[in-house]
Amino acid sequence: MSDLARRFGKNPILKPQDLRPSAEGMEVTCLLNPGVFRFEGKTWLLVRVAERPAQIAGKTSFPILRPDGRLEILEFRSDDPRLDLTDPRVISFDGQDYLTTLSHLRLLSSEDGVHFAEPEHSRPLIGMGELETYGIEDCRVAQIEAVYYLTYTQVSSNGVGVGLRITRDWKHFEHAGMIFSPHNKDCALFEERIGGKYYALHRPSSPELGGNYIWLAESPDLLHWGNHRCLAHSREGCWDSARVGAGAAPIKTAAGWLEIYHGATKENRYCLGALLLDLNEPWRVLARSETPIMEPAADYETEGFFGQVIFTNGHVVDGDTLTVYYGAADSVICGATFSIRSILDSPALASGAKS
Ligand code: MAN
Secondary structure, eight states: OOSSOEEOTTOOSBOGGGSOOSSTTEEEEEEEEEEEEEETTEEEEEEEEEEEEOOOTTEEEEEEEOTTSOEEEEEEETTOTTEEOSSTTEEEETTEEEESSEEEEEEEEESSSSSOBOOTTOOOBOOOSTTOTTEEEEEEEEEETTEEEEEEEEEETTEEEEEEEEESSSSOOEEEEEEEOSSEEEEEEOSSOBTTBEEEEEEEBOSSSSOBOEEEEEESSSSSOEEEEEEEOOOTTSTTSSEEEEOSSOEEETTEEEEEEEEEOTTOOEEEEEEEEOSSOTTSEEEEOSSOSBOSOSHHHHSSTTOSBEEEEEEEEETTEEEEEEEETTTEEEEEEEEHHHHHHOHHHHTOOOO
8 A cells, every 4th residue: 555544453443233322223333434533542533334224135225314304214215216325424315315324432542552442422413403313423622722613514414514512521512503505514623723713624516607615714603604716626636626625633744734635636535634733823734635645445345335445534643643433435444554644745745736
């Protein structure tokens, strides 16, 4: 493998069969894209658990949540001509889109950052209300002083947006509601204020004119966001030609804010790259990876529920060592370490095109 990542020898560190389903009759189909944080001396993952009912021959069934939290199973005949199942993630029926699985978030902790287990009595975080009826996904965790901010994808028939939940103790959560309305996802908060303001990377989509680009917004209070600026476009002919989106919180280095982001082609091959933003004026892009710092190569990355995917929204930093946790092939959870220095020094970043 020619990328800069040192993959864990134990990969994958978590597989669907390692976790119990959240309700009777459901199966854990995939584990994906964990948020990561440190709390009470341990490393924690907030894993996205995607579930559906056991599939019966001739039928296609999938779960949704009622706005009051009740689980409902919808079912179609698999030979119905109105049904389109070409993307394993999506069920299209008569022009209406649903997801094949319903995702919630599960907390797991570890002493060593490699072996993770669910603490007893830990409660999953599930979708709530009319903006989360198709589930909650891909949560970033930012710690600002003693407070943890969870920015995650809210999915419902209303669209895909970014929700915010806030906690200090991982037992009580304040639901702050949707902070970026549809279509938006991949929201990563900066973990400190710059010039007195909070900043967030986010990824609106503008399908007709524009695209799936990384934007920056600022806020006085983490709830109200404005002064939006576009930081990074997808790049024709490159590994990030169809869409780009931020990973976890930007990492503060002497050279600037280092952001690990994902880029995908229209064939949905997802790789990781780096962006370097100015420390005081984070809307100024100093450098960008011309080639990926990590790309699908191991068999658990190339094959699975949705192969050729490396997707991260969580990491921990320890001196020069960046440990990235990622979803591989939308199926299993893996880890890899990088030297931050080696990312900053890589010729592809130093000479990188700006947008
Ligand atoms: C979506 C993301 C992730 C997922 C990838 C690949 O864009 O939001 O949830 O891992 O696609 O399927």
